[in-house]
Amino acid sequence: xxxxxxxxxxxxxxxxxxxxxxxxxxxxxxxxxxxxxxxxxxxxxxxxxxxxxxxxxxxxxxxxxxxxxxxxxxxxxxxxxxxxxxxxxxxxxxxxxxxxxxxxxxxxxxxxxxxxxxxxxxxxxxxxxxxxxxxxxxxxxxxxxxxxxxxxxxxxxxxxxxxxxxxxxxxxxxxxxxxxxxxxxxxxxxxxxxxxxxxxxxxxxxxxxxxxxxx
Numbered sequence: 001x002x003x004x005x006x007x008x009x010x011x012x013x014x015x016x017x018x019x020x021x022x023x024x025x026x027x028x029x030x031x032x033x034x035x036x037x038x039x040x041x042x043x044x045x046x047x048x049x050x051x052x053x054x055x056x057x058x059x060x061x062x063x064x065x066x067x068x069x070x071x072x073x074x075x076x077x078x079x080x081x082x083x084x085x086x087x088x089x090x091x092x093x094x095x096x097x098x099x100x101x102x103x104x105x106x107x108x109x110x111x112x113x114x115x116x117x118x119x120x121x122x123x124x125x126x127x128x129x130x131x132x133x134x135x136x137x138x139x140x141x142x143x144x145x146x147x148x149x150x151x152x153x154x155x156x157x158x159x160x161x162x163x164x165x166x167x168x169x170x171x172x173x174x175x176x177x178x179x180x181x182x183x184x185x186x187x188x189x190x191x192x193x194x195x196x197x198x199x200x201x202x203x204x205x206x207x208x209x210x211x212x213x214x215x
Contacts, residue, residue: 006032010043010075015050017067019074026075036079036117041202045110048072052106069106076113090119092144092212095137097125099158104151104181107201111147111180114201115208131162138175144212147204148194150181159184160192176211180204 006029013025022044029039051068054060060068096112098105105127116122123141125133134146146166148159159179166172176195179188189197196211198204 002032003034003038006034007038007042007046010039011047011050014044014047014068014072014075015054017051017064017071019071022071022075023078026078030079030082036082037114037202037205039079040076040110040114040117041200044072044075045201048106048110069109072106073109076109080113080117090121091209092215093121093123093141094145094147094208095123095125095134095141095143096147096149097129097134098127098149098151098181099155099162100128100130101158102149102151102155103127105149107151107181108149111149111198111201111204114205115147118205118209120208131158131165134162135165135169135171138171143175144215145176145178145208147178147180147208150179150184153183156181156183156188159188159194163193176215178204178208 010025010029013022026039029043048068051060051065055065094115096108098108108127112122112124123137123143125137134148137143138146146162148162150156150159163172163177166175178196178198179194180198184197186197196207198207
């Protein structure tokens with residue numbers, strides 16, 4: 001019951017769009033011994049999802065969305081710095097970003113942070129990322145995996161293009177490709193030849209661990 005109350009406080013804090021309220025809520029959750037993954041998935045992510053719904057319904061506007069995202073990121077940063085460095089097990093190197101022509105990145109930020117806190121070396125390229133940049137960064141960092149986020153049906157085809165480019169550049173067999181985003185699906189993943197599809201941050205972490213431990 002106490003945890004559920006704290007999760008609600010975390011969610012409401014993000015909706016408030018105020019960093020100091022989010023930081024206070026995260027601090028309280030840490031003191032109560034709640035796991036970072038739960039703080040993110042059941043608290044911060046729930047809050048930013050609510051903000052997204054309010055935005056889509058015209059009850060919040062773009063400035064609110066930006067402020068809420070900044071507030072959520074402040075909470076994520078706290079969780080990263082609170083975790084002892086020795087607790088990290090490096091599972092592998094991942095390049096992640098939202099594909100070209102897509103400026104949505106709230107979900108990607110959550111996935112990126114969860115992967116980082118779960119023991120992966122993350123290179124987050126942000127949003128509206130030129131497709132070749134994914135490949136160049138993967139080469140530069142000797143990455144094991146590329147994670148491609150797409151939040152619109154138009155940008156979804158970009159995921160397929162990256163896989164085609166990897167094939168053309170003789171790199172496909174060297175990199176695991178994970179896709180995600182609202183319009184993506186396991187069926188789409190199979191169709192374009194991706195290695196895996198993740199519906200949310202928790203699934204992204206478990207799938208990435210499973211695949212990289214098999215390498």
